[in-house]
Amino acid sequence: xxxxxxxxxxxxxxxxxxxxxxxxxxxxxxxxxxxxxxxxxxxxxxxxxxxxxxxxxxxxxxxxxxxxxxxxxxxxxxxxxxxxxxxxxxxxxxxxxxxxxxxxxxxxxxxxxxxxxxxxxxxxxxxxxxxxxxxxxxxxxxxxxxxxxxxxxxxxxxxxxxxxxxxxxxxxxxxxxxxxxxxxxxxxxxxxxxxxxxxxxxxxxxxxxxxxxxxxxxxxxxxxxxxxxxxxxxxxxxxxxxxxxxxxxxxxxxxxxxxxxxxxxxxxxxxxxxxxxxxxxxxxxxxxxxxxxxxxxxxxxxxxxxxxxxxxxxxxxxxxxxxxxxxxxxxxxxxxxxxxxxxxxxxxxxxxxxxxxxxxxxxxxxxxxxxxxxxxxxxxxxxxxxxxxxxxxxxxxxxxxxxxxxxxxxxxxxxxxxxxxxxxxxxxxxxxxxxxxxxxxxxxxxxxxxxxxxxxxxxxxxxxxxxxxxxxxxxxxxxxxxxxxxxxxxxxxxxxxxxxxxxxxxxxxxxxxxxxxxxxxxxxxxxxxxxxxxxxxxxxxxxxxxxxxxxxxxxxxxxxxxxxxxxxxxxxxxxxxxxxxxxxxxxxxxxxxxxxxxxxxxxxxxxxxxxxxxxxxxxxxxxxxxxxxxxxxxxxxxxxxxxxxxxxxxxxxxxxxxxxxxxxxxxxxxxxxxxxxxxxxxxxxxxxxxxxxxxxxxxxxxxxxxxxxxxxxxxxxxxxxxxxxxxxxxxxxxxxxxxxxxxxxxxxxxxxxxxxxxxxxxxxxxxxxxxxxxxxxxxxxxxxxxxxxxxxxxxxxxxxxxx
Numbered sequence: 001x002x003x004x005x006x007x008x009x010x011x012x013x014x015x016x017x018x019x020x021x022x023x024x025x026x027x028x029x030x031x032x033x034x035x036x037x038x039x040x041x042x043x044x045x046x047x048x049x050x051x052x053x054x055x056x057x058x059x060x061x062x063x064x065x066x067x068x069x070x071x072x073x074x075x076x077x078x079x080x081x082x083x084x085x086x087x088x089x090x091x092x093x094x095x096x097x098x099x100x101x102x103x104x105x106x107x108x109x110x111x112x113x114x115x116x117x118x119x120x121x122x123x124x125x126x127x128x129x130x131x132x133x134x135x136x137x138x139x140x141x142x143x144x145x146x147x148x149x150x151x152x153x154x155x156x157x158x159x160x161x162x163x164x165x166x167x168x169x170x171x172x173x174x175x176x177x178x179x180x181x182x183x184x185x186x187x188x189x190x191x192x193x194x195x196x197x198x199x200x201x202x203x204x205x206x207x208x209x210x211x212x213x214x215x216x217x218x219x220x221x222x223x224x225x226x227x228x229x230x231x232x233x234x235x236x237x238x239x240x241x242x243x244x245x246x247x248x249x250x251x252x253x254x255x256x257x258x259x260x261x262x263x264x265x266x267x268x269x270x271x272x273x274x275x276x277x278x279x280x281x282x283x284x285x286x287x288x289x290x291x292x293x294x295x296x297x298x299x300x301x302x303x304x305x306x307x308x309x310x311x312x313x314x315x316x317x318x319x320x321x322x323x324x325x326x327x328x329x330x331x332x333x334x335x336x337x338x339x340x341x342x343x344x345x346x347x348x349x350x351x352x353x354x355x356x357x358x359x360x361x362x363x364x365x366x367x368x369x370x371x372x373x374x375x376x377x378x379x380x381x382x383x384x385x386x387x388x389x390x391x392x393x394x395x396x397x398x399x400x401x402x403x404x405x406x407x408x409x410x411x412x413x414x415x416x417x418x419x420x421x422x423x424x425x426x427x428x429x430x431x432x433x434x435x436x437x438x439x440x441x442x443x444x445x446x447x448x449x450x451x452x453x454x455x456x457x458x459x460x461x462x463x464x465x466x467x468x469x470x471x472x473x474x475x476x477x478x479x480x481x482x483x484x485x486x487x488x489x490x491x492x493x494x495x496x497x498x499x500x501x502x503x504x505x506x507x508x509x510x511x512x513x514x515x516x517x518x519x520x521x522x523x524x525x526x527x528x529x530x531x532x533x534x535x536x537x538x539x540x541x542x543x544x545x546x547x548x549x550x551x552x553x554x555x556x557x558x559x560x561x562x563x564x565x566x567x568x569x570x571x572x573x574x575x576x577x578x579x580x581x582x583x584x585x586x587x588x589x590x591x592x593x594x595x596x597x598x599x600x601x602x603x604x605x606x607x608x609x610x611x612x613x614x615x616x617x618x619x620x621x622x623x624x625x626x627x628x629x630x631x632x633x634x635x636x637x638x639x640x641x642x643x644x645x646x647x648x649x650x651x652x653x654x655x656x657x658x659x660x661x662x663x664x665x666x667x668x669x670x671x672x673x674x675x676x677x678x679x680x681x682x683x684x685x686x687x688x689x690x691x692x693x694x695x696x697x698x699x700x701x702x703x704x705x706x707x708x709x710x711x712x713x714x715x716x717x718x719x720x721x722x723x724x725x726x727x728x729x730x731x732x733x734x735x736x737x738x739x740x741x742x743x744x745x746x747x748x749x750x751x752x753x754x755x756x757x758x759x760x761x762x763x764x765x766x767x768x769x770x771x772x773x774x775x776x777x778x779x780x781x782x783x784x785x786x787x788x789x790x791x792x793x794x795x796x797x798x799x800x801x802x803x
Contacts, residue, residue, distance in 0.1 A: 027053050035065055043072040071101055076109035165191045169203045176206055185210045208235065215244070229258050236264060245271055259289050263296045266303060275306045290316075297323060301334060310341030329355050329363035336370070345378055365395050369404055376407040381414045402431045413440060418447040422456070429463075438467045445473070454480045475506070483513055491517070498530065508534055515548050524552045543573040547582055559589055563601055570618060571609040579614050583621050591628055598625050616642055623657070632661035652678075652685055659691045668698035686716040690725065702736050723749060727761070734764065743768040 034049035047069050053062055063086070071079045083102045172187030188210060191203035232251055239248040248268050255261050262285035269278035282290075282303050290296045301316030314335055321331035336351035352374070355367040368391035375384035388408050405428040412421035425440055432440065445460035461477040464470070478494060494510050501507030511534045518527035531545050531552075550565030566589075569582040586605075590598040602622045609615065619638055626635035639654045639661075655678045662671035672695035675688050689712050696705035709729040712719065719725065726745050733742035746765045751758035 027059075031062060031065070034069070038065065038069055038072070043069050047073065067101055071105060074108070076105040079105035080109060163199075165199050165203070169199055169206070172203065173206055176210055179213075181210050181213050185214065212238065212242075229255060229260075233258075233260060233264065240267060240271055243271070259286055262286075263290060263299065267299050270299065270303055270306075275303060278303045279307045279309075291319060293323070298330075301338075305334070305338060305341070308341065310338045313341070314338035329361075333363055333366060333370075340374075345374060349374060360394060365391065368394070369400075372411075373404060373407055376411050379414075381411045384411045385415055385417065397427075402428075406431055406436075409440065413443065416443075416447075418444055422448075434467050438464060441467070442473075449476065449480070454483050458484060479506075479510055479513055483516075498533065503536070512544070512548075519548070519551050519555065522555055524555050527552055543569050543575060543578050547578055547585070550582070550585060554585065554589060563589060567601075567605040567608060570605055570614055574613075576613075579617060583614075583617055587621050587625065590625060595626065595629055595631060595634070598622070616645070627661065630664075632664045636661050652682065652688060656687055656691055659688070659695070663691075663695060663698060666698075668695045671695045672699065684711070684715060686712050686719045686721070686725075690721065693728070697732070702732050706732050706736065706738075723751070727757075730764075734768070739768050740772045743772055 030049050030052045034046045037043075037046035037049060046065075050062060050066055050069065053059070063082070067079060067082055070082070079101055083105075168187045168191035172184045172191060175181075175184035175187065185207065188203045188207040192200050192207050232254055236248050236251040236255070239245070239251065245268060248264075248271075252261065252264055252268065255264065262281045266278045266281035266285065269275070269281060282300050285296075285300075290300050297316050297320035301313045301320060304310075304316060305313035317331055317335045317338060320326055321328060321335070332351045332354045336348045339345075339347040339351065349371060352367040352370050355363040357364040368387050372384050372387035372391060375381070375387065384407075388411060405424070409421065409424055409428060409432070412418075412424060421440070422444055425444065429437060429440075441460050441464035445457050445464055448454075448457040448460060458477060458480045461473050461480070465473060465477065491514070494514060498507050498511040498514060501510075511530050515527050515530050515534075518524070518530070527548065531548055535545055546565050547569050550562045550569070553559075553562035553565060563586065566582045566586040570579055570586070573579050573582070586601075590601060593601075599622065602618060602625075606615065606618055609618075619642055623635040623638040623642075626632070626638065636658050639658050642654055643651055655675065659671045659675045662668075662674065672692060675692045675695065679685070679688055679692070689708055693705040693708040693712075696702070696708060706729065709725055709732070712725050713722075713729065716722075726748055730742050730745035730749070733739075733745065743765065746761055746768065749761050751761060
């Protein structure tokens, strides 16, 4: 819809009139200087100059210049007072200027009530001076948003300045801007029906806008006398945009002989989803008319597409793409779907690929989704997965179609990307049918079971068994539940199973699960019986059973026997998992013993070791025990011995432990020197550098610590402790008085899962923002109505020659 509103602009400062008077030479010099400064926009300096004329208020030309200056200085109340002090003769002599400044000063000082107090005497003066001055002032007030004031002034003397139609137009337009649409409608309708061409057309534009906001049809046929076909088409299109289809039909009836009749009727049918009727109408339309308008090409293409005339649709979309102001991305998107309609998948992909963009955009997201679906449909699953990944990397997963989600599951399943598939299945399992869901649950359950993710596997198997009966999976689930400590429901069944199948793989594994269960509830008797049963199995290793016998002796308080059994596993087993379990059990037994006791036990285990592969593990256990006893120097001696062993590979972890222990002893300088030398020799790593920063902080060398932390921040963007580094960095900058960089780093933190830290960070951000805020206030301006305001300017000023 084309809206016409009103725009006027009058120069705020008018040149002073010429007066036949004489000033003293000195006063004339002050006046001319003040006048020149005022014209140059230097109101403050002009004010100082005019005050040098002692009796300037008694001089008409000085009084007028003074009024303009104090108005420019925004001293509006003084402006009003100065005018009120002036004589009637003086005001009449400078009526346009004083009238303008009076109104504007009243408005801008908040004294709008004074505007309604204009007397008939002022109205008389304006009638005598000529109406055009009042027209210009009213136009400026209207443009400045003073709609109520404009209407108020007109009410004082409309018959002296405006015709009835003009009066109704101006007040009606003011009511429109004030959103009093019903009142505006009556005034504008009166103006429209009784005015000459220009006033009537403008009133009609406003009346059309009012009807639109009221949701009402224009008054046929009265107001239609001002509409040409182009205006009718614009009105019809606006009704279509706002789904007022019945109104659009009535306008279309007025266009039956117009060349756009059939395309517009087709568009109305399309909006009603009457696609067959729409096709009939678009086929009756003049092809030349359609080809000359991109919007009609788009309509013709969509109608053909919805009628499955894909080749015709494609032809129209290609023409549309070449039209002026065409949306190229939309044209590509639509052309691709047209190709898809007649199985030209390579062409389909080509047009969607053209819409891919590095930036976030609507058509980029559509292209990624459509490409993912297309390659899934054509069973190119790796390519499909690529576009799925790109989509979810750039866009959120909200409001997605079931088809898109289910095909994503299928793509991940076909490629066996089970880790990625699990969260997707949890989110979208409700969309899948039972057979598909069974297939996915079974595959994911087996995958997680094979990876030792028993909690996840048990959940998946449990859901799978809700859909089918599978004895093998049922048994597997029971065994998993035993592994996870969920024994009560299946104890009797599995105990009997173990007794019958102790020499089978299933029987042995089930028996070990039961042993864990019995030990867990301190039932050493049943646990020992099961160990004896499993010992009959030829394939069961002594190391595994020795470990569990050690657990039994620990529960019975036979610590020496338990230590001997754990030591046997550590010294002779080739099973690294079993050795780790035995070391942990041994450590728990020794941690409340004296250093002399546990060092003696560790030494005896080392002396009995058959395989050197566990040597470093037992030394780490000894060092850990020393640290528990706060014997950091002894722990470091063990670590240095390990570093001297050429077979030990993880020197970084050991060096970091040495550094931490030195700092525990307050030896920050020594730790700093040692760790820095290690980094120089072996290269930078974030863990050691973080400890170097801690040593610097311990020495109160905050600037050095900050430099190290910045090095970590920029050198290791994927570091797992990045949030911790940023927080320490921000805290140090804050403590060092470097508020702006501290604020920068605090704003990078996100501790949603740690409410306490999140609160502290947000508090510091708020505090620092007040300190370092250098951001300029953003001003938001309302939309202007240039075209309409310009039309009002023409109406208000056009009578300069008429009057």
